[in-house]
Amino acid sequence: MHTPLTEPPAEAGADSLEDQKAAITRLGHELRTLVETTVRTAASPDTLHRVADGVRQVTAQLTGRRRARAEIPEVDGFPGGPRMYSPVVGAGSPLAPPVSITPTDDGLIGHCTLGLAHEGPPGYGHGGMSAMLLDELMGQACTAAGTPGMTVSLQMRYHQPIPLETPLRILGRVTGTDNRKVFVTGTITTEADPSTRLVSADGVFIAPDPDRARALFPGLREEA
Numbered sequence: 001m002h003t004p005l006t007e008p009p010a011e012a013g014a015d016s017l018e019d020q021k022a023a024i025t026r027l028g029h030e031l032r033t034l035v036e037t038t039v040r041t042a043a044s045p046d047t048l049h050r051v052a053d054g055v056r057q058v059t060a061q062l063t064g065r066r067r068a069r070a071e072i073p074e075v076d077g078f079p080g081g082p083r084m085y086s087p088v089v090g091a092g093s094p095l096a097p098p099v100s101i102t103p104t105d106d107g108l109i110g111h112c113t114l115g116l117a118h119e120g121p122p123g124y125g126h127g128g129m130s131a132m133l134l135d136e137l138m139g140q141a142c143t144a145a146g147t148p149g150m151t152v153s154l155q156m157r158y159h160q161p162i163p164l165e166t167p168l169r170i171l172g173r174v175t176g177t178d179n180r181k182v183f184v185t186g187t188i189t190t191e192a193d194p195s196t197r198l199v200s201a202d203g204v205f206i207a208p209d210p211d212r213a214r215a216l217f218p219g220l221r222e223e224a
């Protein structure tokens with residue numbers, strides 16, 4: 001018998017939340033492997049049909065309660081906490097590379113490696129993927145600076161293509177604020193050559209006023 005993987009425990013204490021995060025992370029890893037293998041495979045149509053049937057059966061095992069659209073998962077913190085299903089940093093998301101983030105003296109640094117699932121031009125990263133990586137790092141830099149905000153403007157510059165299967169470094173840094181506006185810059189380089197910018201961005205983020213934030217995010221917890 002299969003245990004439903006998305007059903008939260010009846011009483012989620014600290015230990016059970018950790019168990020839940022570990023299980024989400026493990027499933028996310030297996031799904032990313034499946035996605036990457038899927039976009040690389042040269043398997044025959046018979047094999048692809050057989051695998052599709054198997055995947056459909058696996059999906060049917062994810063029974064139990066489904067999260068509502070604006071619900072913030074119990075395993076997450078918003079804003080400023082973990083986002084297990086984020087398409088950029090979420091350990092549980094098959095869409096995420098995922099990016100791991102650490103603070104620096106004046107911003108945040110993210111690390112990830114893109115695979116063929118993130119391909120734009122053959123062998124290189126999709127430009128939308130670069131924008132997504134930078135938007136996240138720059139948005140999280142706002143939160144880390146104590147001014148969480150939403151992107152209202154993201155000016156991208158693509159200097160060189162981003163190689164796949166190559167460790168990357170993404171920087172996000174707040175350069176200034178003006179009332180609710182936060183000005184942020186970001187760059188993507190390889191880990192091996194952090195002085196050569198492959199992509200850079202300038203962004204404006206805006207902290208919604210409290211009423212707007214409550215209306216936009218009805219699942220926001222009071223302490224946030």
Ligand SMILES: CCCCCCCCCCCCCCCC(=O)SCCNC(=O)CCNC(=O)[C@H](O)C(C)(C)COP(=O)(O)OP(=O)(O)OC[C@H]1O[C@@H](n2cnc3c(N)ncnc32)[C@H](O)[C@@H]1OP(=O)(O)O
Pocket residue numbers: 079135136139140148149150151152153179180181204206207208209212213220224
């Ligand atoms: C507890 C709180 C949670 C907070 C939030 C946390 C989110 C943490 C996300 C984490 C994950 C990260 C992920 C990556 C970040 C996304 O991806 S965010 C998603 C993409 N962005 C969006 O969907 C934002 C859509 N835009 C909006 O909803 C509304 O514009 C906002 C952001 C709520 C602001 O609305 P508003 O408060 O009515 O703003 P408004 O009064 O029109 O403008 C305020 C000021 O900004 C200026 N402004 C407006 N647009 C622009 C622009 N494009 N360029 C320059 N200035 C502009 C205005 O001129 C105005 O300036 P002043 O007149 O005050 O000098």
